[in-house]
Amino acid sequence: MVGPLLKGLRITFTHLFKPAFTVKYPYEKLDVHPRWRGKHVLKVDEEGREKCCYCGLCEAVCPANAIRIYGEEAPPEKSDVGKIAAIYEIDYRRCIFCGFCEEACPRGAIVLTPYYELAEPEREKLLRTKEDLLEKR
Amino acid sequence: MGMVKVTIDGITVEVPENATILQAAMKAGVDIPYFCYHPYLKPAGLCRMCLVEVEGMPKLAPACVTQVRDGMVVRTNTERVKKVREGIVEFQLLHHPLDCPICDQAGECYLQDITFRYGRATSRFVDEKELYPTKFYGPLIVHEQSRCILCKRCVRFCTEVLNGADWNVYWRAAHSLIGSYESDKVANYFTCNLVEVCPVGAITSRLYRYKTRIWKLEFTRSVCEHCEMGCSLDLGVRENQLFKIKHRMADPSPWICDKGYYAFDYVNHAERILYPLARQENKMVSVEVEDAVSSIADKLKNYGEGEVAFILSPSLCLEDAAAVSSMAKAVKGLVDYRVYGEDYLPVKGNVSDIEDVESAKAVLVVGGDVAVSHPVLALSILKAKNAGAKVGVLSAHDIFLGERVDVFSLLPAGSEEPLIKELLDGNVDAIPDLSDEERSCLKDMLSGELLLVAGVRASSALRAAIYSRSKEKGWKYLFLDRGCNAKGLYSAGAYSEGVGEILNRVKEGKVKALVVAGVDLFNTYPNGSLVKEALESAEFLVVMDLFFHDTAMYSDFFLPITSFAEDGGSVVDLFWRVRRRNPAMQPKGLSRPVRDWLALIGEAMGADVDSQGQVAETGWDPLQAKAELLEVKGNTVALVEHAFYRSARYASWCSRFSEVAESPCAYISEDDAKALGVSDGDKVLVSGKGGKFEFVAKVREGQPKGSIVIDAGFDRFPVTLLLNGSWVAPVELRKA
Numbered sequence: 001m002v003g004p005l006l007k008g009l010r011i012t013f014t015h016l017f018k019p020a021f022t023v024k025y026p027y028e029k030l031d032v033h034p035r036w037r038g039k040h041v042l043k044v045d046e047e048g049r050e051k052c053c054y055c056g057l058c059e060a061v062c063p064a065n066a067i068r069i070y071g072e073e074a075p076p077e078k079s080d081v082g083k084i085a086a087i088y089e090i091d092y093r094r095c096i097f098c099g100f101c102e103e104a105c106p107r108g109a110i111v112l113t114p115y116y117e118l119a120e121p122e123r124e125k126l127l128r129t130k131e132d133l134l135e136k137r
Numbered sequence: 138m139g140m141v142k143v144t145i146d147g148i149t150v151e152v153p154e155n156a157t158i159l160q161a162a163m164k165a166g167v168d169i170p171y172f173c174y175h176p177y178l179k180p181a182g183l184c185r186m187c188l189v190e191v192e193g194m195p196k197l198a199p200a201c202v203t204q205v206r207d208g209m210v211v212r213t214n215t216e217r218v219k220k221v222r223e224g225i226v227e228f229q230l231l232h233h234p235l236d237c238p239i240c241d242q243a244g245e246c247y248l249q250d251i252t253f254r255y256g257r258a259t260s261r262f263v264d265e266k267e268l269y270p271t272k273f274y275g276p277l278i279v280h281e282q283s284r285c286i287l288c289k290r291c292v293r294f295c296t297e298v299l300n301g302a303d304w305n306v307y308w309r310a311a312h313s314l315i316g317s318y319e320s321d322k323v324a325n326y327f328t329c330n331l332v333e334v335c336p337v338g339a340i341t342s343r344l345y346r347y348k349t350r351i352w353k354l355e356f357t358r359s360v361c362e363h364c365e366m367g368c369s370l371d372l373g374v375r376e377n378q379l380f381k382i383k384h385r386m387a388d389p390s391p392w393i394c395d396k397g398y399y400a401f402d403y404v405n406h407a408e409r410i411l412y413p414l415a416r417q418e419n420k421m422v423s424v425e426v427e428d429a430v431s432s433i434a435d436k437l438k439n440y441g442e443g444e445v446a447f448i449l450s451p452s453l454c455l456e457d458a459a460a461v462s463s464m465a466k467a468v469k470g471l472v473d474y475r476v477y478g479e480d481y482l483p484v485k486g487n488v489s490d491i492e493d494v495e496s497a498k499a500v501l502v503v504g505g506d507v508a509v510s511h512p513v514l515a516l517s518i519l520k521a522k523n524a525g526a527k528v529g530v531l532s533a534h535d536i537f538l539g540e541r542v543d544v545f546s547l548l549p550a551g552s553e554e555p556l557i558k559e560l561l562d563g564n565v566d567a568i569p570d571l572s573d574e575e576r577s578c579l580k581d582m583l584s585g586e587l588l589l590v591a592g593v594r595a596s597s598a599l600r601a602a603i604y605s606r607s608k609e610k611g612w613k614y615l616f617l618d619r620g621c622n623a624k625g626l627y628s629a630g631a632y633s634e635g636v637g638e639i640l641n642r643v644k645e646g647k648v649k650a651l652v653v654a655g656v657d658l659f660n661t662y663p664n665g666s667l668v669k670e671a672l673e674s675a676e677f678l679v680v681m682d683l684f685f686h687d688t689a690m691y692s693d694f695f696l697p698i699t700s701f702a703e704d705g706g707s708v709v710d711l712f713w714r715v716r717r718r719n720p721a722m723q724p725k726g727l728s729r730p731v732r733d734w735l736a737l738i739g740e741a742m743g744a745d746v747d748s749q750g751q752v753a754e755t756g757w758d759p760l761q762a763k764a765e766l767l768e769v770k771g772n773t774v775a776l777v778e779h780a781f782y783r784s785a786r787y788a789s790w791c792s793r794f795s796e797v798a799e800s801p802c803a804y805i806s807e808d809d810a811k812a813l814g815v816s817d818g819d820k821v822l823v824s825g826k827g828g829k830f831e832f833v834a835k836v837r838e839g840q841p842k843g844s845i846v847i848d849a850g851f852d853r854f855p856v857t858l859l860l861n862g863s864w865v866a867p868v869e870l871r872k873a
């Protein structure tokens with residue numbers, strides 16, 4: 001009866017002296033795979049024009065209904081095709097990081113990045129707007 | 138008509154002998170793709186998308202133009218047809234930009250759908266595509282030339298339905314381009330139909346441009362609120378905002394007008410008042426619904442018989458009108474809807490529907506510009522003309538219909554009605570400015586079967602004349618009213634002695650409390666100074682509306698009401714049919730229908746407000762009319778009319794639509810122009826009773842000397858100050 005108990009304790013004690021698997025987050029961070037699906041970014045091209053032209057495909061494909069977009073006409077310095085998203089919101093209360101939006105996008109405008117630190121003290125702040133998502137250059 | 142049997146893909150159907158293969162296939166439920174076929178336009182056989190195999194014919198036949206024969210056997214599912222369809226789609230896409238991600242048509246595009254179903258996944262074309270620039274034609278439509286597939290539906294609409302408009306094919310063959318010859322602006326009141334007939338995204342609406350995607354909109358079928366035609370409209374709503382209007386059901390006509398299609402965005406306007414307001418020390422402050430309701434009820438309770446009056450817009454729904462009528466009864470007050478100063482009530486015509494108009498033998502339009510007041514009726518009249526009817530237009534102002542008909546004369550504004558009366562008495566020579574041909578045509582019209590259309594300007598006396606003459610001669614007659622539901626308001630009994638009389642009594646202090654619902658009197662009543670005096674002397678004024686307009690400036694309480702998109706009411710159309718509106722969205726803010734406000738106020742007062750409206754069996758009898766024919770004398774007589782792009786409800790809050798009419802115009806005769814030394818586009822000054830106004834002169838051929846027509850309805854441009862109860866007044870014309 002005591003046998004199995006000692007066996008268990010032995011395993012526990014041997015692990016006490018082995019190096020740990022976990023890291024001291026947030027003081028230490030793990031590297032993630034470059035294709036990790038984290039927070040989205042809305043890409044801009046070399047001239048700083050927004051790539052997204054509000055085709056609405058990401059919005060339509062999103063299984064979690066996390067994307068909300070409205071479009072508008074745009075001058076040539078803002079878009080090469082004359083159309084951009086006026087409102088682009090991703091609701092991280094809903095997003096399941098499936099990456100379908102990236103896959104659907106015909107212009108490579110929405111991309112998921114390895115950035116995963118999305119926690120917020122208030123739920124409302126998980127609704128991210130275009131300002132927050134747009135790639136900064 | 139004989140019926141014939143046709144077999145399509147093994148399905149046998151019986152169709153009329155003049156049907157086409159495409160129509161037979163629709164009946165059989167066999168899908169044949171098409172671009173250029175349109176159910177309400179003549180077949181053209183341009184796109185070749187509908188090619189099918191017919192037994193016994195060596196070549197493939199275009200289904201949209203090939204008539205059926207008895208015993209015809211058609212196949213659409215063979216290898217040959219499949220290959221040809223692939224080829225046609227590949228050809229259509231050779232120079233097509235395929236920018237569906239940007240294109241507003243995506244999701245309802247024929248080319249997208251047909252490519253998806255019948256096209257090949259790849260193209261063999263390797264050269265560079267030939268693309269053309271985007272063209273903007275005024276504030277309403279945009280033409281993406283590269284996306285055009287040259288189906289000519291738009292051009293055919295302009296030639297077949299509008300009987301010619303400045304819209305056609307330029308250049309030839311591979312370089313063909315569609316567009317307007319002369320102008321960078323297309324403003325013919327019906328441009329929205331170009332957007333609707335275009336099967337691809339070549340012609341799209343600028344109002345909707347890029348705002349959202351079609352699949353995000355939820356459509357609700359409702360009825361237009363801008364005129365009595367009551368066109369059926371589909372309202373596209375996303376997140377409680379109205380984004381787009383489509384016209385999917387051909388009721389009453391397959392076509393609609395720009396008012397119905399474009400003049401809706403006021404519904405979402407940021408200036409809309411969504412909470413009740415009350416005046417406190419000369420400022421309007423927002424108040425609670427309960428407080429507003431109880432204060433209004435307390436006030437109204439204190440007034441005696443005849444001391445309260447209600448003025449309503451002729452476009453309120455039947456239920457609202459019934460509620461106002463019953464409220465007026467409860468407080469023993471007055472009520473009227475004739476805010477344009479009309480002295481007539483709706484007369485029931487002996488024309489039962491639009492087909493009766495379209496099949497008329499001869500049509501004579503008098504006393505109003507039908508294309509402005511009832512645009513789609515003008516198209517039906519043109520349809521009658523194209524079917525062989527003789528059509529005449531005799532009016533002091535006309536822009537669209539006159540130049541497309543057999544007999545047309547612009548009458549002097551001051552003596553329009555006496556002249557028409559003389560004509561009705563048989564004196565054709567009284568009408569000025571007619572050629573001999575026109576005169577004899579007019580004589581023929583008067584001696585045979587005739588449909589007389591009395592426009593909205595025609596006074597009660599003229600209506601009486603038309604009515605009695607038509608009865609005598611066995612003619613048909615149709616009397617047009619202003620607003621979209623005058624017949625409903627009449628049915629609900631919402632009339633007394635006219636809005637002018639009410640305003641006079643308010644001014645004299647006999648009526649102390651006034652409730653104005655759904656209308657800015659400064660924009661509609663043809664006597665701006667009377668409106669001002671009345672509103673200033675009213676002891677208590679409640680305004681119910683969407684916007685804080687000039688009338689609301691004088692109000693003690695402002696109650697926000699719902700727009701047509703948020704409310705389900707009924708309206709009675711030109712042919713006395715009851716049409717139901719369906720609410721397409723939730724009421725914004727605390728706005729609610731007029732009847733709901735009145736029910737709350739009624740409850741607080743202990744009065745019962747009933748909003749059950751019944752449609753009247755009979756119309757008004759014009760022979761009761763007491764007034765004289767309208768005749769105005771003077772050196773220069775002006776007729777004031779709302780410009781088309783300012784004649785929609787709440788036009789000032791419709792962004793793109795009202796932009797089409799840039800500045801108010803004055804139509805003047807060539808003689809007057811010469812005498813004043815002005816030419817087209819110069820500024821002229823019109824001064825009269827209540828002020829001086831500057832207009833852009835438009836020198837018009839056929840405009841009688843000493844008679845001008847000036848535009849109303851512009852913002853901060855109260856031309857009604859020139860008037861004195863009717864829309865015609867003596868003025869002075871000068872060069873500015």
Ligand code: SF4
Binds near residue numbers: 061064065
């Ligand atoms: S990752 Fe998936 S769930 Fe998240 S926004 Fe994109 S499509 Fe929607």
Ligand code: SF4
Binds near residue numbers: 052053054106108109
């Ligand atoms: S799919 Fe791409 S281009 Fe289309 S709306 Fe989404 S991000 Fe924009």
Ligand code: SF4
Binds near residue numbers: 235
């Ligand atoms: S017209 Fe149709 S196929 Fe062409 S870009 Fe627009 S949606 Fe795409």
Ligand code: SF4
Binds near residue numbers: 285286315335
């Ligand atoms: S503009 Fe549209 S309707 Fe007109 S020809 Fe081109 S594709 Fe056809």
Ligand code: SF4
Binds near residue numbers: 367393397398
């Ligand atoms: S004809 Fe009248 S009812 Fe029809 S769309 Fe135009 S304004 Fe509306």
Ligand code: FES
Binds near residue numbers: 185187199202
């Ligand atoms: S639909 Fe028959 S040729 Fe275009």
